[in-house]
Amino acid sequence: MTDHSKNYIAGEWVDGSEAAPDINPSNTGDVVGQFVRASAADADRAIAAARAALPAWSRTTPQERHDILKKVGDEILARKDELGRLLSREEGKTLPEGIGEAARAGQIFLFFAQETLRIAGEKVASVRPGIDIEITREPVGVVGIIAPWNFPIAIPAWKIAPALAYGNTVVFKPADLVPGCAHALAEIIVRAGIPAGVFNLVMGRGSVVGNALLKSRGVDAITFTGSVATGRQVAATCVETMKKFQLEMGGKNPLVVLDDADLKTAVEVAVNGAFFSTGQRCTASSRFIVTDGIHDKFVDAVTERLKGLVIDDALKAGTQIGPVVDQSQLDQNLSYVKLGKDEGAKLVYGGELLNRETPGFYMAPALFTDVDPSTRISREEIFGPVATVSRAKNYDEALALANDTQFGLSSGIVTTSLKYASHFKRNAEAGMVMVNLPTAGVDYHVPFGGRKGSSYGPREQGRYAAEFYTTVKTAYTLP
Numbered sequence: 001m002t003d004h005s006k007n008y009i010a011g012e013w014v015d016g017s018e019a020a021p022d023i024n025p026s027n028t029g030d031v032v033g034q035f036v037r038a039s040a041a042d043a044d045r046a047i048a049a050a051r052a053a054l055p056a057w058s059r060t061t062p063q064e065r066h067d068i069l070k071k072v073g074d075e076i077l078a079r080k081d082e083l084g085r086l087l088s089r090e091e092g093k094t095l096p097e098g099i100g101e102a103a104r105a106g107q108i109f110l111f112f113a114q115e116t117l118r119i120a121g122e123k124v125a126s127v128r129p130g131i132d133i134e135i136t137r138e139p140v141g142v143v144g145i146i147a148p149w150n151f152p153i154a155i156p157a158w159k160i161a162p163a164l165a166y167g168n169t170v171v172f173k174p175a176d177l178v179p180g181c182a183h184a185l186a187e188i189i190v191r192a193g194i195p196a197g198v199f200n201l202v203m204g205r206g207s208v209v210g211n212a213l214l215k216s217r218g219v220d221a222i223t224f225t226g227s228v229a230t231g232r233q234v235a236a237t238c239v240e241t242m243k244k245f246q247l248e249m250g251g252k253n254p255l256v257v258l259d260d261a262d263l264k265t266a267v268e269v270a271v272n273g274a275f276f277s278t279g280q281r282c283t284a285s286s287r288f289i290v291t292d293g294i295h296d297k298f299v300d301a302v303t304e305r306l307k308g309l310v311i312d313d314a315l316k317a318g319t320q321i322g323p324v325v326d327q328s329q330l331d332q333n334l335s336y337v338k339l340g341k342d343e344g345a346k347l348v349y350g351g352e353l354l355n356r357e358t359p360g361f362y363m364a365p366a367l368f369t370d371v372d373p374s375t376r377i378s379r380e381e382i383f384g385p386v387a388t389v390s391r392a393k394n395y396d397e398a399l400a401l402a403n404d405t406q407f408g409l410s411s412g413i414v415t416t417s418l419k420y421a422s423h424f425k426r427n428a429e430a431g432m433v434m435v436n437l438p439t440a441g442v443d444y445h446v447p448f449g450g451r452k453g454s455s456y457g458p459r460e461q462g463r464y465a466a467e468f469y470t471t472v473k474t475a476y477t478l479p
């Protein structure tokens, strides 16, 4: 095969038996590129290369790892506009969102470059006389990375950078829908001087390449972000093969709006959190829980704001919401809009297909009111620009509704009351809590992750990432 982008295995750019087009969701006539798809045998070769490279890489000095990660971060930041454009073209988030995400990926590499210099242990007194105890952190080994399509460069960055920083070797499988950003990131990592086998890129299907990573005894740990259904399979297979694993899955994130909220803030926080990035964020607010006194004003103001949003080609100047990522996600969104109506909720705005100059997966953001919190649209993750509004009599009822979910990723409140804000921070059953801020959109240097059905295993990002990417050793010495 010719004229397509290749995988990177054992220090070589390698071909595969198959290649597939990467389609622009804003314009399905635009092919971003052709990308090779790895086979299970390719994945096994990548795993073997990562294993072979592990002893030497795990013994490199922090300075050596720092210098490579810093080069990666510097190049991403220097090229953030170009990488952001590629991201918007292949995934469909708007150009400012794409550039912002590329910059975030660069910052993540710089953060973990510094973390290499801070890996520390402890010296502890023994309860027995004359014995020294040292507690140290060692790399967990070969890390398999299975990434989703909705953050095509930031999520790979926040998995690859800590894995390499703490001395692990990597086999990276990006989502099949977004090979372009993965390939561009791999080129940057290779250019930064990563030794052969330390970092491997295996683009391909989850059922083939992802599954090979899960099944292999050569992989020590799997970090996964994606759907709950796939997350369950990942967990089951990792237990079978005795791997460490970390899962970041769905959300049905609530935003509570209290009577005392500043209405303008409430509307901006709600619209940004629910609909920006086309609602395709695991942290998106998909449930607005609004107390009686502000309910009608809030619904009217959000509806007015939605009417004014520009939904169009992600690369066009002025676009505020781009297309849905592909036909199957669009079908899923539309089927939930129909389900919501069938379940008796009132569709007050949007939910229909939109035609634009270019053929793409465009839909109008949908807002439902009069939503019974026990119905499926109020309980299942949709992963699109669809939000529901449920009424609450007061703060206590709103908090109970917010927590009444199988998920627990991000939870938000809009209020001017310090009392309710403080109570909510303590009592929201979520890994992340936002006060007067959208549930989506997080910093890159602090822990990220959830509770209940949203997440499993240690947190990602910030220095808490060390919990997953290292294993602790306790050494006893009688001198």
Ligand SMILES: NC(=O)C1=CN([C@@H]2O[C@H](COP(=O)(O)OP(=O)(O)OC[C@H]3O[C@@H](n4cnc5c(N)ncnc54)[C@H](OP(=O)(O)O)[C@@H]3O)[C@@H](O)[C@H]2O)C=CC1
Pocket (backbone or CB within 6 Å): 146, 147, 148, 149, 150, 173, 174, 175, 176, 177, 204, 205, 206, 207, 209, 210, 211, 214, 225, 226, 227, 228, 229, 230, 231, 233, 248, 249, 250, 251, 281, 282, 329, 332, 381, 382, 383
């Ligand atoms: N929490 C989050 O951040 C995200 C949640 N989602 C949710 O998931 C839904 C479906 O999206 P989708 O992309 O299909 O999510 P998936 O969970 O199917 O995909 C996530 C990653 O897992 C891989 N994968 C899929 N099947 C397997 C398998 N059997 N073994 C190992 N790896 C596998 C995928 O590969 P491949 O792409 O090749 O199939 C992809 O790299 C969305 O509608 C949304 O609800 C989606 C993305 C992110």
Ligand SMILES: O=C(O)CCC(=O)C(=O)O
Pocket (backbone or CB within 6 Å): 150, 151, 225, 280, 281, 282, 283, 439, 440, 441, 442
């Ligand atoms: O909200 C964010 O900034 C991150 C969201 C995210 O990681 C996701 O949707 O997978």
